[in-house]
Amino acid sequence: MTAVRPVGTTTKRWTGPDGLLNTRHHKAALMVFLFVVVAHWVEHLAQAYQIYVLGWPRPQAGGALGLVFPALVTSEWLHYGFAVVMLVAFVMLRHGFVGRSRTWWNIAMWIQVWHHFEHLLLLLQAVTGANLMGKAAPTSIAQLVFPRVELHLFYNAIVFAPMVVAMVLHLRPRPEERALMRCSCTPRPAAA
Numbered sequence: 001m002t003a004v005r006p007v008g009t010t011t012k013r014w015t016g017p018d019g020l021l022n023t024r025h026h027k028a029a030l031m032v033f034l035f036v037v038v039a040h041w042v043e044h045l046a047q048a049y050q051i052y053v054l055g056w057p058r059p060q061a062g063g064a065l066g067l068v069f070p071a072l073v074t075s076e077w078l079h080y081g082f083a084v085v086m087l088v089a090f091v092m093l094r095h096g097f098v099g100r101s102r103t104w105w106n107i108a109m110w111i112q113v114w115h116h117f118e119h120l121l122l123l124l125q126a127v128t129g130a131n132l133m134g135k136a137a138p139t140s141i142a143q144l145v146f147p148r149v150e151l152h153l154f155y156n157a158i159v160f161a162p163m164v165v166a167m168v169l170h171l172r173p174r175p176e177e178r179a180l181m182r183c184s185c186t187p188r189p190a191a192a
Helices: 026-052 063-068 076-096 099-128 148-171 175-180
Strands: none
Touching (some): 026 076, 026 148, 076 099
16 A cells, blocks of 8 residues: 655655755764764774873773773774764765865765775674784784774865865855755845
8 A cells, every 4th residue: 555645745854965964964974973983983093092102912902992892992892883874874975065065075974984894894804703904903904004093083084174174164165066055055145
């Protein structure tokens, strides 16, 4: 049986170019995403502080949450899950960006595609027990050259920097960009 919708009513989708996340709720969604990303940064910076300032051995440096829940640091499922959440957020919120901000958002998104691939590779190794190049632990491609803690700081930085540029440009659009925007991020000028 097919449901009949009364004439004149519409059901608004959450995703896509006209979805609520890219129109009415775009600014709120961006702020939630930014909070999650910054919280993730705090964990990585805490871990780096523990290693480089406090001199802790790498296996004991777990960031803030990792000290309370050590399994978090070693869980490839958790790291992969976060990489997926970030990638999904980049894709879902992309339609709200226009002009210069869209270019920077796309740069961050494509870097996150690679970062996600690296985490998928790590997860597959953890699940199968067959590690890349016969290493003792799951190893990403870039990890063949760089240590894991430093590599993840680098990945987070090269995703975060264009993301922030995109958000700043998005919240301060040029007049021609503002005219194309359909989201809640900047007030519209009053009609003359």
